Amino acid sequence: MVETRTMTPKERVLKLFAGEKVDRPPCFSGMGNATTEGLGRLGYKFAALHADAKMMAGVAASTYKLTGFECGVVPFDLCVEAEALGCEINVYAHLDDNILYPTIKKKIIHNEDEMGISIPPDFTRRGRIPLVKEAIELVKADIGNDVAVGTYVLGPFTLAGQIMELNDLLKLSFKKPEKVGNLLDTLADAIVLCAREFEEAGADYITVREMGATSDVLSPRVFKNLILPYLKKIFGQLRTNTVLHICGKTNDIAPFMVESGASAISVDQKNDAAETKKKIGNALLFGNYDPYNVLVAGSETNVRQAIRKCMDDGVDAVWPGCDIWPTVPIENIKAMMDEVINYRRPVSN
Amino acid sequence: MITEEKRQELLDRLRNSVIQYDEDGAKEASNEVIELGMDANDAIFNGMVSGMEEVGRLFEAQEYFVPELLMSADALYAGLDILKPHVKQMDLGVKGSVVIGTVEGDVHDIGKNIVKMMFDVAGFTVYDLGRDVPLDKFVEEQLKTDSDLVCLSAMMTTTMVGMKKVIDDLKAKNPNVKIMIGGAPVSSDIAGKWGADGYAKDANNALKDAINMVSSLKKMKEEAEARKKG
Numbered sequence: 001m002v003e004t005r006t007m008t009p010k011e012r013v014l015k016l017f018a019g020e021k022v023d024r025p026p027c028f029s030g031m032g033n034a035t036t037e038g039l040g041r042l043g044y045k046f047a048a049l050h051a052d053a054k055m056m057a058g059v060a061a062s063t064y065k066l067t068g069f070e071c072g073v074v075p076f077d078l079c080v081e082a083e084a085l086g087c088e089i090n091v092y093a094h095l096d097d098n099i100l101y102p103t104i105k106k107k108i109i110h111n112e113d114e115m116g117i118s119i120p121p122d123f124t125r126r127g128r129i130p131l132v133k134e135a136i137e138l139v140k141a142d143i144g145n146d147v148a149v150g151t152y153v154l155g156p157f158t159l160a161g162q163i164m165e166l167n168d169l170l171k172l173s174f175k176k177p178e179k180v181g182n183l184l185d186t187l188a189d190a191i192v193l194c195a196r197e198f199e200e201a202g203a204d205y206i207t208v209r210e211m212g213a214t215s216d217v218l219s220p221r222v223f224k225n226l227i228l229p230y231l232k233k234i235f236g237q238l239r240t241n242t243v244l245h246i247c248g249k250t251n252d253i254a255p256f257m258v259e260s261g262a263s264a265i266s267v268d269q270k271n272d273a274a275e276t277k278k279k280i281g282n283a284l285l286f287g288n289y290d291p292y293n294v295l296v297a298g299s300e301t302n303v304r305q306a307i308r309k310c311m312d313d314g315v316d317a318v319w320p321g322c323d324i325w326p327t328v329p330i331e332n333i334k335a336m337m338d339e340v341i342n343y344r345r346p347v348s349n
Numbered sequence: 350m351i352t353e354e355k356r357q358e359l360l361d362r363l364r365n366s367v368i369q370y371d372e373d374g375a376k377e378a379s380n381e382v383i384e385l386g387m388d389a390n391d392a393i394f395n396g397m398v399s400g401m402e403e404v405g406r407l408f409e410a411q412e413y414f415v416p417e418l419l420m421s422a423d424a425l426y427a428g429l430d431i432l433k434p435h436v437k438q439m440d441l442g443v444k445g446s447v448v449i450g451t452v453e454g455d456v457h458d459i460g461k462n463i464v465k466m467m468f469d470v471a472g473f474t475v476y477d478l479g480r481d482v483p484l485d486k487f488v489e490e491q492l493k494t495d496s497d498l499v500c501l502s503a504m505m506t507t508t509m510v511g512m513k514k515v516i517d518d519l520k521a522k523n524p525n526v527k528i529m530i531g532g533a534p535v536s537s538d539i540a541g542k543w544g545a546d547g548y549a550k551d552a553n554n555a556l557k558d559a560i561n562m563v564s565s566l567k568k569m570k571e572e573a574e575a576r577k578k579g
Contacts, residue, residue: 084546090481092453092454098484098511098514100453100454100507100508101454101505101507101508103454103455103456103457103481146486166457167419167458167459170415170416170419170459171416171419171420171423174416174417174420175420215411215414216415216533217414217415218414218415218416219411219414222414222416248533260543291506292506292509292510292534293538293539296532300450321505322505322506323506323507325506325507325510327510
């Protein structure tokens with residue numbers, strides 16, 4: 001069923017962030033949502049997107065154009081900040097058909113003694129920060145009147161795990177928390193510098209992805225003492241709408257996530273969203289369908305069930321638990337959109 | 350021969366050094382085991398592995414998290430390095446060989462390393478391909494080493510899908526090989542759907558499953574041999 005438009009998808013998202021009433025939850029994401037369908041129509045290879053602003057923007061806009069999914073998000077990998085700090089990345093250009101996300105090939109911190117890094121003076125002009133900035137501007141120019149345009153940066157702990165061995169980082173967060181804290185402090189500054197550039201390019205919302213600090217890996221206590229202060233530092237300095245995303249187990253840290261100062265928090269399918277919603281009161285909760293097992297590998301019925309569950313649980317935006325894997329069937333995204341538009345929440349109280 | 354009392358004391362010290370992630374303590378107790386001529390097998394299994402089992406329980410109870418797990422593993426390896434050369438015969442009823450690695454596109458190897466440690470302790474021959482391993486490499490290595498078991502790990506949804514291809518290729522080349530998959534996004538559902546023989550819910554289960562699979566594999570081979578002879 002086609003929706004009678006009372007507001008554009010963009011207005012809906014912006015109103016939601018502003019704390020105003022919306023007619024229904026928006027259905028969008030703050031993380032990657034390239035589709036092989038979109039890639040195919042444009043004739044691009046996934047591995048080529050990461051180094052070309054025009055391709056990146058084209059693919060970001062294609063998901064909305066093909067399915068009505070209510071956003072445009074760049075980039076498509078998690079290496080932008082690490083690369084600008086001096087890491088080397090692998091985009092797996094040798095793989096023609098297989099899709100792989102870029103990874104860090106060469107780290108900049110090799111042992112504990114090298115943790116006292118400083119931010120390069122020309123940081124925001126390094127690596128692909130200018131390229132992502134340009135891509136944001138291109139997506140804005142293309143679909144920015146209709147939908148909100150988003151981008152993301154890593155959280156400080158996750159970024160630390162990109163520039164040094166995660167093994168070492170985890171052990172040091174226990175053995176030498178003050179040393180890790182100093183590194184996170186520096187990285188928080190770098191993240192703010194990067195996010196500021198993206199704000200300048202016109203990003204309507206920025207997601208901070210701090211999946212390295214999930215309770216599957218770190219205790220809620222370590223999260224609160226060691227990581228939360230630097231997340232607060234970041235959100236305290238950003239001006240646009242912000243989302244804090246953490247995947248995996250997050251039920252115990254959800255209140256801390258809200259305390260970080262993000263405009264909204266984002267969780268994945270491992271979170272009991274109904275319980276979280278109760279716990280965090282009026283704070284915005286985005287989530288939490290399984291982007292692979294449901295949206296990519298599930299049937300249309302699975303998709304509709306999962307979306308209804310999100311809405312019954314009371315999420316403020318229907319939003320995936322991670323990047324959407326590109327081989328997602330377009331029909332499944334359309335079914336999801338249809339369900340969000342037509343499934344009405346039971347009247348509360 | 351050492352007294353039962355001394356043996357108990359050393360086992361406790363080994364066990365506690367693992368639980369309290371005390372590398373130096375693990376080394377000291379292990380050296381004492383060797384000096385006093387205590388059975389290294391006994392020290393490994395009733396001391397350190399017993400400690401690691403407790404660590405697994407604490408992890409499950411969410412009293413321990415990954416950093417504690419990693420530090421405990423360091424303590425276990427510190428002791429194992431000293432004790433292993435003195436092990437006369439590892440006997441868990443089965444001796445297997447295993448190819449293990451994290452699939453291409455994934456640079457996370459913590460889970461893989463913990464599972465690898467369990468195999469090391471149990472006396473499996475482990476061919477560790479590391480992380481970010483090109484998919485063909487798993488097939489190549491299995492054929493080259495004729496391993497009983499291949500373990501694939503992925504930490505991210507975005508890399509997990511590569512596993513399906515490896516499973517298909519392995520099964521096509523060698524229908525008898527057992528395949529186990531694990532990692533945060535993996536579920537027993539996915540393992541079943543993609544034709545894997547096992548799903549590593551955690552390191553303890555991975556080892557138990559592996560021992561079962563290798564045992565059944567050996568039994569199958571023996572039965573086939575027996576039929577041939579008969």
